[in-house]
Amino acid sequence: MLYYAIVFLIIALVAGILGFWGLAATAAWIAKIIFVVFLVLALVSFLRRA
Secondary structure, three states, rough: HHHHHHHHHHHHHHHHHHHHHHHHHHHHOOOOOHHHHHHHHHHHHHHHHH
């Protein structure tokens, strides 16, 4: 899941450099959501093991 967040972040950076601001904003938003979901799932996984 972290892999997908990084992929969307790279897409956002490339789109921003090329001037596609709408696409860059959307890709950055998706990357942020996926990263938060990853953090929540990682935290739940760590807490269940303890």
